[in-house]
Amino acid sequence: xxxxxxxxxxxxxxxxxxxxxxxxxxxxxxxxxxxxxxxxxxxxxxxxxxxxxxxxxxxxxxxxxxxxxxxxxxxxxxxxxxxxxxxxxxxxxxxxxxxxxxxxxxxxxxxxxxxxxxxxxxxxxxxxxxxxxxxxxxxxxxxxxxxxxxxxxxxxxxxxxxxxxxxxxxxxxxxx
Numbered sequence: 001x002x003x004x005x006x007x008x009x010x011x012x013x014x015x016x017x018x019x020x021x022x023x024x025x026x027x028x029x030x031x032x033x034x035x036x037x038x039x040x041x042x043x044x045x046x047x048x049x050x051x052x053x054x055x056x057x058x059x060x061x062x063x064x065x066x067x068x069x070x071x072x073x074x075x076x077x078x079x080x081x082x083x084x085x086x087x088x089x090x091x092x093x094x095x096x097x098x099x100x101x102x103x104x105x106x107x108x109x110x111x112x113x114x115x116x117x118x119x120x121x122x123x124x125x126x127x128x129x130x131x132x133x134x135x136x137x138x139x140x141x142x143x144x145x146x147x148x149x150x151x152x153x154x155x156x157x158x159x160x161x162x163x164x165x166x167x168x169x170x171x172x173x174x175x176x
Contacts, residue, residue: 009046047086075101
């Protein structure tokens, strides 16, 4: 069987502001629907679809509802969607799996399609160097740090996360 595998990453929905984020979201929803229409056998989302994603016990970040609904519709139709977490969406605690039916991957995965092996993942922190980021990522992935962050009210926690993300981009010269 020939595989039609589609890949996308780094939408960073939620920044820089609502209007441009919504436009990107709608374009991406169209892209996903076109992938399905073209016979996609699976879709891999390589992280950072949202500029910030943290699942509180009973709250998920606002926005991206058209994208989330489209993902659920696609997985409900039987097409698998794999979400390879990025550095802006490390804090997935089961919502995407249970509500949308996606398969979440915390680390890069080796796949083989039609005899071709591929290493698939977000790509952040791979290879030598960037030790400051690697230390920061370990803090973000630390269960105690996640537990303490969860105690912040979502309005405060999400604003703090967007502030840190914006400053990180400015320091690194990245636009998203």
